[in-house]
Structures are given as C-alpha cells and as structure tokens.
Amino acid sequence: MTASLHMFRCALWTVLACLSLGLPASAADIEILDVRGESRDGFYFMDLEARIPLSPDMQEAVESGVPLRFVFDVHLVRARRYLWDSRILVLRRAVRLERHALAGKYVVHDEVSQQRQVLASLPDALDVLGQLRDVTLAKLDALPAEVPLRGRVRAKLDIEGLPAPMRPVAYLSPSWYLGSGWYSWEVTP
Amino acid sequence: MSRRRYAALGVALLAASLLGSLVLIGAALQNSERFGALFSVLLLTNGLGLIGFVILLVSNVRQLVGQLRSRQAGARLTLRMVLMFVALSVTPLLVLYGFSLDFLKRGVDSWFDARIDNALQDALELSRSALDLRMRELHSQTEQLASELGRGQTSNGVLDLSALRNPNSMVVASTWEVGNTDLELLRQRAKADELSIVSQEGGLLETSSLGPDLVPALPTSAMLLQLRQGRSYIGLEPPSNGGFLVRIAVNIPDQGLASGRRILHAMYALSPRMNTLAGNVEHAYARYNELDYLRDKLKLSFVLTLTLVLLSSIAVATWAAFVSARRLSAPISALAAGTHAVTAGDYTTTLPVTSNDEIGLLVSSFNAMTGHIAGARAEIESQNRYMNTLLSELSSGVIALDDRSRITTLNDSGRQILALEDAPVVGEPLSALSDRHAYLQPLVDELTASVAARDGRWQREIRIFNSEGRRTLMCRGTAVSFGSQARQGQVIVFDDITALAKGQRDAAWSEVARRLAHEIKNPLTPIQLSAERLRQKYLSKMAPVDAETLDRLTSTIVQQVETMKAMVNTFADYARPPVINQGAADVNALLSGVIDLYRSANPDAEFIVDLARDLPSVSMDVVRFRQVFNNLLKNALEAHAQGMPAQVRIQTREVSSGSGSHLEIRIADAGEGIKEDVVGSVFEPYVTNKTRGTGLGLAIVKKIVEEHGGMVSLENNPGGGACAIITLPLQPAVLASGPDEHRSQP
Numbered sequence: 001m002t003a004s005l006h007m008f009r010c011a012l013w014t015v016l017a018c019l020s021l022g023l024p025a026s027a028a029d030i031e032i033l034d035v036r037g038e039s040r041d042g043f044y045f046m047d048l049e050a051r052i053p054l055s056p057d058m059q060e061a062v063e064s065g066v067p068l069r070f071v072f073d074v075h076l077v078r079a080r081r082y083l084w085d086s087r088i089l090v091l092r093r094a095v096r097l098e099r100h101a102l103a104g105k106y107v108v109h110d111e112v113s114q115q116r117q118v119l120a121s122l123p124d125a126l127d128v129l130g131q132l133r134d135v136t137l138a139k140l141d142a143l144p145a146e147v148p149l150r151g152r153v154r155a156k157l158d159i160e161g162l163p164a165p166m167r168p169v170a171y172l173s174p175s176w177y178l179g180s181g182w183y184s185w186e187v188t189p
Numbered sequence: 190m191s192r193r194r195y196a197a198l199g200v201a202l203l204a205a206s207l208l209g210s211l212v213l214i215g216a217a218l219q220n221s222e223r224f225g226a227l228f229s230v231l232l233l234t235n236g237l238g239l240i241g242f243v244i245l246l247v248s249n250v251r252q253l254v255g256q257l258r259s260r261q262a263g264a265r266l267t268l269r270m271v272l273m274f275v276a277l278s279v280t281p282l283l284v285l286y287g288f289s290l291d292f293l294k295r296g297v298d299s300w301f302d303a304r305i306d307n308a309l310q311d312a313l314e315l316s317r318s319a320l321d322l323r324m325r326e327l328h329s330q331t332e333q334l335a336s337e338l339g340r341g342q343t344s345n346g347v348l349d350l351s352a353l354r355n356p357n358s359m360v361v362a363s364t365w366e367v368g369n370t371d372l373e374l375l376r377q378r379a380k381a382d383e384l385s386i387v388s389q390e391g392g393l394l395e396t397s398s399l400g401p402d403l404v405p406a407l408p409t410s411a412m413l414l415q416l417r418q419g420r421s422y423i424g425l426e427p428p429s430n431g432g433f434l435v436r437i438a439v440n441i442p443d444q445g446l447a448s449g450r451r452i453l454h455a456m457y458a459l460s461p462r463m464n465t466l467a468g469n470v471e472h473a474y475a476r477y478n479e480l481d482y483l484r485d486k487l488k489l490s491f492v493l494t495l496t497l498v499l500l501s502s503i504a505v506a507t508w509a510a511f512v513s514a515r516r517l518s519a520p521i522s523a524l525a526a527g528t529h530a531v532t533a534g535d536y537t538t539t540l541p542v543t544s545n546d547e548i549g550l551l552v553s554s555f556n557a558m559t560g561h562i563a564g565a566r567a568e569i570e571s572q573n574r575y576m577n578t579l580l581s582e583l584s585s586g587v588i589a590l591d592d593r594s595r596i597t598t599l600n601d602s603g604r605q606i607l608a609l610e611d612a613p614v615v616g617e618p619l620s621a622l623s624d625r626h627a628y629l630q631p632l633v634d635e636l637t638a639s640v641a642a643r644d645g646r647w648q649r650e651i652r653i654f655n656s657e658g659r660r661t662l663m664c665r666g667t668a669v670s671f672g673s674q675a676r677q678g679q680v681i682v683f684d685d686i687t688a689l690a691k692g693q694r695d696a697a698w699s700e701v702a703r704r705l706a707h708e709i710k711n712p713l714t715p716i717q718l719s720a721e722r723l724r725q726k727y728l729s730k731m732a733p734v735d736a737e738t739l740d741r742l743t744s745t746i747v748q749q750v751e752t753m754k755a756m757v758n759t760f761a762d763y764a765r766p767p768v769i770n771q772g773a774a775d776v777n778a779l780l781s782g783v784i785d786l787y788r789s790a791n792p793d794a795e796f797i798v799d800l801a802r803d804l805p806s807v808s809m810d811v812v813r814f815r816q817v818f819n820n821l822l823k824n825a826l827e828a829h830a831q832g833m834p835a836q837v838r839i840q841t842r843e844v845s846s847g848s849g850s851h852l853e854i855r856i857a858d859a860g861e862g863i864k865e866d867v868v869g870s871v872f873e874p875y876v877t878n879k880t881r882g883t884g885l886g887l888a889i890v891k892k893i894v895e896e897h898g899g900m901v902s903l904e905n906n907p908g909g910g911a912c913a914i915i916t917l918p919l920q921p922a923v924l925a926s927g928p929d930e931h932r933s934q935p
Binding site: 060061064065066100101102103104105107116118120124159160163164165166167168169171 | 228229232313316317320411424425426427429433467470471474475476478479481482483486487489490493
C-alpha cells in the first residue's frame with residue numbers, strides 16, 4: 001500500500017512539473033515606453049506609448065486575416081502602508097489589429113472610441129497600436145485630492161479574443177504569450 | 190437517502206454536466222456566437238471534471254487493489270466484472286474514436302481545395318484589377334480637377350483642426366467656414382464624397398464634403414512624403430460603415446504662389462454594385478484564408494474535444510462499471526463474508542435479503558442454515574455444560590487426552606487429587622504436568638506408556654509423592670475416537686486410593702499378625718508350662734547325667750518358647766492399630782539421643798553425624814519414631830561383617846521441590862549392602878538380609894513412617910553399604926491421626 005502511494009505521488013509531481021515546463025513563463029514582451037498624465041478641462045487624461053513586437057506566429061496570423069486584440073488595463077490606486085493598494089479606478093481599453101486583404105491595408109480599431117486608422121504597413125500599424133492618446137481616466141472632482149495616487153498600466157494580447165480553435169494552442173504556447181508588466185506613474189491631478 | 194446514494198447522484202450529475210459541456214465545446218468550435226466566448230471556460234471545466242473522474246477512478250482502483258490484497262470476499266468477482274464492463278464499453282468507444290478522428294481529418298481537409306483557393310485568389314485579383322481601373326479613372330479625374338484649381342486662386346488660411354480631432358472638445362460650427370463655391374462645384378461635378386485642399390505640411394486649406402462629417406480626412410505623413418516626391422497617392426480604404434472609399438491625393442500644379450504648393454485630397458465612394466461585389470469577394474477570401482490558417486488548429490481542437498469525449502466516456506463507463514460490479518457482487522460478497530464468519534465459528538450471522546431473485550433465495554437459505562447450525566451448537570453447548578457440571582461433581586478425577594496426548598479435559602476433582610494450581614492445563618501436552626510438577630512424573634510416564642500401548646481399556650495403580658506425602662492413584666483408561674477412527678484419544682478416570690489401600694493393607698497384615706499371634710501364642714504357654722513341669726517333676730529323680738540332659742532340653746524349650754513369645758508380641762505390636770501421639774518434635778535432638786545410646790554401647794563404631802541446622806519442628810510421635818531410628822541404627826550396625834569396624838553416617842536436611850518442603854533423613858552404613866533380589870521387597874514383612882531377626886524391623890519402620898505420611902526407601906551406596914532414606918513432609922497430614930479413630934477392633 002505504501003509503495004503504490006509513493007508511485008502515485010511521484011506521478012503527480014511529474015505531471016505537475018511537465019505542466020509547469022509547458023506553461024509559458026511571464027514574458028513581458030510588450031514594452032511600455034512612456035505614460036504621461038495630464039489634467040485638463042476638469043479631466044485627467046493619459047497618453048501612452050508602447051512598443052508591441054509580434055512574434056512570427058502572430059504576424060502569420062494577422063497576414064492570414066486573424067484579428068489580434070490587445071487590451072490595456074489601467075488602474076488608479078491609492079497606496080496604503082499596511083494593506084494592499086486601494087483601487088480608485090479600473091479601466092480596460094481594447095484595440096484590435098486586422099488586415100484587409102482586398103485593400104492590402106492594416107486597420108487599427110479602437111473598440112471604445114470606435115476610431116479606426118488604416119495603415120499601409122504592419123510596422124506603421126504597430127506604432128499606432130502602441131499609442132493611446134488623450135484617454136480620459138477620471139473627472140478631477142472624483143479624485144481624492146489630499147491622498148497621493150498612483151497609476152499603473154499594462155498591456156497584453158487577449159487570447160480570448162482569438163478564434164476558439166486557436167485558444168488551446170495559444171494558452172499552451174509561449175510564442176502566443178505577449179504582455180507587459182505593470183508600468184506605474186505618479187498621478188498629480 | 191443514504192450517503193452512498195448522495196455520492197452516486199453527485200457523480201452522475203458531474204458526468205451529465207461533463208457531457209453537456211462537451212456538447213457546448215463542440216458548438217463553440219463550430220463558431221457558434223453563443224458559446225464561442227465560453228470555449229476556454231468549458232475546456233477548463235471539462236479538464237477539471239475529467240481530472241475529478243480520474244481521481245475517483247484511481248481511488249476506486251486503489252480500494253479494489255487493497256481488497257484484493259487482503260483477499261476480501263467479492264474483490265476478485267468485482268475485478269472480473271469491472272474488466273468485463275470496461276472491455277465491453279471501451280472497445281466500441283475506441284473504434285468509434287478512431288473512425289471519428291479519421292473522418293474528422295478527412296472532413297476538415299475536404300473543406301480546402303486548391304481549385305477553390307485559386308478561384309478565390311483569382312477573384313481577389315480580378316476585384317483588385319477592377320478597382321485599379323476605377324481608381325485610375327478617378328486619379329485622372331482628380332488630376333484634372335487639380336489642374337483646374339491650379340489655374341484658379343485661393344486665399345483661405347489654414348484651419349486649426351486640433352479642436353476637431355479632439356473628441357472631448359466642442360466645435361462650434363459657426364466658427365468654421367465651409368469651402369468656397371468653386372470647390373463645392375468641383376466636388377459635385379466630380380461626384381466625390383469629399384474634396385479638400387491641403388497645404389504641403391498637411392494643413393487643411395479648404396474642404397467640401399458630401400456627408401455631414403465635420404472632420405475631413407487628411408493625408409497621412411507617408412502620403413505627404415510621397416506627394417513631396419512628386420508622386421500622387423491612390424489608395425483603397427477598407428469599408429467602415431458605408432463602403433469602400435478611394436483616396437486620391439495629387440499635387441496642385443504650382444502657379445508661383447507665395448503660399449507654397451498645395452495638395453488636392455479627394456475621397457470617392459464606389460458604386461453600390463461594385464461595393465457589394467468587392468465586399469463579397471473580400472469577405473469570402475478573408476474567411477477562406479482564415480479557415481486555411483486555422484486548419485491545423487481546428488483539427489487539433491476537434492481532436493482535443495473528441496479525446497475529451499472519449500476519456501470522459503471511458504471514465505464515466507469505468508465508474509459505472511465499478512458501481513454496477515459492486516452492486517451485483519455485494520450480495521455474493523456478503524454471502525462469502527457470512528460463510529467465512531460461519532467458518533470462524535460465528536453462527537449468529539444473518540444477511541439482509543435485498544432481492545427476490547435467485548441470489549435472494551440463496552441468502553434466505555444461508556440464513557436458515559446458520560439458524561439451524563446456531564440451534565445445534567446451542568444444544569451441544571448445553572450438553573457440554575451438563576457434562577462439565579457432571580464432571581465437576583464427580584469425586585473421581587477425569588483427564589481426557591486427544592490423539593496427540595494433549596489434555597482436552599481435566600475436572601476439578603482431578604485438579605485436587607493431583608494438587609494442581611489453577612493454572613490452565615487444557616490444550617497443553619500431558620508432559621507439561623510433569624514439567625511443572627516433578628512429583629507427577631510417575632503418573633505422566635505411566636499414562637504415556639498406557640496411551641502408547643493403545644489398549645482399549647486398561648487399569649494401573651500409580652504412586653506419586655507430593656507435599657502431602659505418598660499417594661496411590663487407581664487409574665482406569667479407555668480409548669475414545671475423535672471424529673474418525675484414526676484420531677483416537679484417551680479418557681482416564683483416577684481415584685486417590687491412598688487411604689483405602691493403606692487401610693486394606695494394614696487390615697490384612699493386622700489380620701495375619703493377629704491370627705498368627707493368636708494361633709501361635711495359645712499353644713506356647715502349655716508348652717512352656719509342660720516343659721517346666723517336666724523339669725520340676727523329673728529333674729530331681731533322674732540320674733545326674735540324664736538330669737543334665739533334661740535340664741538342658743527343658744531350658745532350651747523354655748528359652749525358645751520365650752523367643753517365640755517375643756516374636757508373637759512383636760507381631761502383636763505390628764498388628765496393633767496405630768495409636769499416634771503427635772507433637773512438635775526436634776528431629777535432630779531425637780536422633781542425637783538415639784545415636785548417643787548406640788555410641789556408648791558400640792564404642793568401636795564410628796558415627797558420622799551431619800545434622801542440618803535450623804530444621805523446623807516436625808509433628809510426629811516421638812516414641813514410635815525412636816523405634817524407627819533404633820531399628821535403622823541397629824540394622825546399620827549389624828550390616829557390618831564380624832570384626833570389621835562399623836561406620837554409620839547419619840544426615841538430616843531440608844529438601845525443597847515443586848511439591849513443597851520435605852525433611853530427609855539418611856542413615857547409611859558401610860556394610861555389604863542389600864542383595865539386588867530383595868531391594869524391592871525389603872520393607873515387606875519377613876524379608877530380611879540377616880541370618881537372625883524377625884524380618885519385621887523394616888516393615889515396622891515403613892509402617893510408622895507411612896503412618897506419618899512419609900516415605901522410606903533403601904538403596905545401596907555407590908561406595909558400598911546401604912542407605913535408608915526417610916522422607917517426611919514438613920507440613921504433614923497424618924493419615925492415622927488419632928488413637929480413637931485408628932484403633933482397630935481387636
């Protein structure tokens with residue numbers, strides 16, 4: 001009985017080790033270059049600039065007509081000394097990149113503002129994709145003035161935005177994991 | 190509802206949800222709008238459900254392996270049924286899985302054909318060609334408009350469009366002037382959606398639009414760069430809401446204006462028919478191209494889903510096989526367990542009858558059988574109790590031995606007779622009795638010999654000596670059979686006949702002695718009187734020579750008659766019923782007194798006295814024991830040859846054995862010893878080693894010692910001579926205890 005239990009534990013640890021090797025590591029391939037906050041006209045705006053490189057698999061998918069959806073998670077948090085940060089604002093901005101075969105153009109579509117830009121080349125499209133301009137985060141009245149706030153943002157490829165057949169492969173393949181770490185900045189309303 | 194039913198219901202619900210989610214996965218893979226978003230969640234749910242089932246199965250398999258190892262009833266039957274069920278369910282599943290995989294791959298591959306691929310490519314190229322033709326026309330038209338504008342004159346300043354681009358800003362329409370009438374006319378004539386004049390740096394100078402859009406489209410930096418290089422821009426804009434748009438930007442010919450070079454930027458909509466056709470071609474091509482790209486992923490997802498279905502089905506089927514096998518084998522397992530319990534002696538086992546089929550009938554029969562057996566066993570136990578009660582009430586001891594001479598029964602009387610403690614002896618070999626109690630060795634030897642002889646019936650008189658003294662046991666054995674004739678044991682009934690035998694023997698000897706004394710003593714007196722009268726009457730009348738003869742003869746007669754009288758008196762003493770006046774006596778003192786008498790009477794004799802110190806007092810009749818020591822010392826001195834120095838060794842000591850403490854008295858001589866032929870009967874009356882003597886000395890010694898519950902023996906010393914050994918219990922139970930009780934009738 002003891003031997004069989006030992007074998008079962010060994011098998012379990014082997015499976016877990018294999019799974020941990022197969023799962024992608026947290027690779028922050030998207031690089032957020034700069035984030036600028038600005039208070040204007042009673043609102044707090046954010047400009048973001050990021051570098052989004054696509055892996056060959058992703059480029060092949062875009063060229064084949066598969067849209068890629070990128071999400072930008074923006075948080076405004078109030079730092080606390082002994083507890084975790086309190087989130088004042090949680091915002092998700094989604095931008096979709098797709099290729100139009102007949103026109104031979106790349107389209108960057110902001111799902112929130114419904115703005116679309118047509119670009120002739122993929123690098124131009126990625127440049128536009130990595131730029132968020134004048135993103136309204138909050139009314140200045142709604143932000144606590146006396147407490148120091150901190151903003152943080154991260155970007156990642158939304159695997160759930162891929163077609164269903166691609167998702168299992170994307171979840172298990174490191175080449176489909178594209179994201180950034182959290183980028184923080186001081187919020188001065 | 191029982192806990193087991195709850196568990197089964199939970200597992201069944203899990204299985205149903207697993208299969209349901211598999212169906213949803215299938216729907217999601219077919220690009221269903223409803224379930225596509227849930228695909229990953231469903232896949233994860235199924236994976237977790239499958240892992241749950243695998244854990245459940247592993248637990249069941251481990252439980253079954255444990256039952257098999259412990260040889261639990263019904264485990265092998267369950268294993269066989271599970272294997273059978275699994276084989277029956279898994280085999281068609283595997284066949285179906287294999288065919289499905291093949292069909293799936295072939296089906297997905299059949300969607301794609303090189304001809305369709307080429308046709309779609311051709312359609313796309315055709316569409317592009319048609320659009321190129323149209324765009325060229327529009328380009329020529331736009332260049333013509335630019336030429337016309339180049340000949341004209343404009344003086345409008347650059348509009349600030351930053352406020353227009355900002356979605357959060359507010360634009361007041363009245364602050365911006367719509368383009369002049371010439372540009373509007375040009376736009377209407379060219380049927381353009383939008384016409385704008387832009388500076389070389391991209392600033393909007395003038396615009397005219399068909400729609401209500403306030404923000405006109407402007408050339409990008411790349412377009413401006415291309416225009417600065419002198420090349421016009423012609424591009425097709427993907428449809429957003431309305432349809433395809435053709436964007437054309439050309440340089441307006443320079444007329445030497447101070448404001449610099451200008452650019453005409455135009456947006457043209459395609460005709461609805463062309464829009465529809467181009468849209469269809471683009472949609473079909475994009476869809477096909479995406480599917481072609483997803484071909485392998487689609488196959489993998491379908492294979493994954495099918496594999497999940499297969500594994501889930503196998504897991505559910507295996508679990509159902511476990512449940513069914515356990516349910517089917519449960520009554521049989523219960524029967525096996527019940528039979529095992531009956532084999533182990535538990536006849537109270539009653540199994541629940543859960544069905545009306547053949548198994549239920551079997552269970553009912555089993556219950557009836559165990560009931561009958563339990564009744565019979567109760568009856569046997571009752572008989573056993575009766576027998577044990579009977580045995581315990583018997584005054585005789587009873588030992589029952591099995592075929593391997595192991596004690597199976599020993600009643601209370603037997604324990605008392607053999608002076609056994611309450612230690613359990615049942616189940617132990619007969620030799621264990623002598624191992625624990627050395628005084629039982631003669632009994633064990635005799636019984637072992639009698640059992641080995643396999644006599645049907647036998648009877649022995651066996652003597653043992655324990656703390657209570659010498660015991661005579663009358664044993665009667667009978668062979669009995671256990672089950673089969675090959676297994677034959679013994680039942681031995683024994684009685685303590687010590688008192689009876691002694692009484693009989695004493696009575697016999699007393700009768701003999703009394704008759705002898707009576708028959709002999711009666712004529713002796715007339716003989717003596719007659720001899721004395723002969724002497725008195727004729728001695729004075731006879732001649733001196735005859736008188737001397739008569740005197741010698743009558744003296745001899747009288748002397749011999751006296752001798753015979755003394756002998757008869759001795760007989761009478763022997764035959765006299767024992768009258769013992771017991772009291773605490775110091776054996777060493779008594780023995781020393783007697784030794785001193787003999788030492789003074791026999792100064793040449795050597796007496797070696799070795800008396801143990803601190804001997805406890807012994808309850809005895811001092812007078813009679815003085816006679817015992819007299820007889821033995823006298824015999825010891827007389828055992829030496831004439832002229833040889835006598836040497837007598839007297840020793841006392843306390844001996845402890847398993848049966849208690851004894852006093853041992855040894856009186857040894859250095860004479861010729863005892864002849865081998867009389868060693869066994871030297872204590873019988875009229876057995877003597879001497880030429881003179883009555884032959885009753887040692888018989889009287891034995892009688893007195895035995896009256897005190899002791900034993901006496903005579904053996905030859907290894908170095909020569911004989912040794913009389915008296916063994917007396919230190920806590921004697923005197924057999925002849927009182928004069929009133931043991932005085933026999935004259």
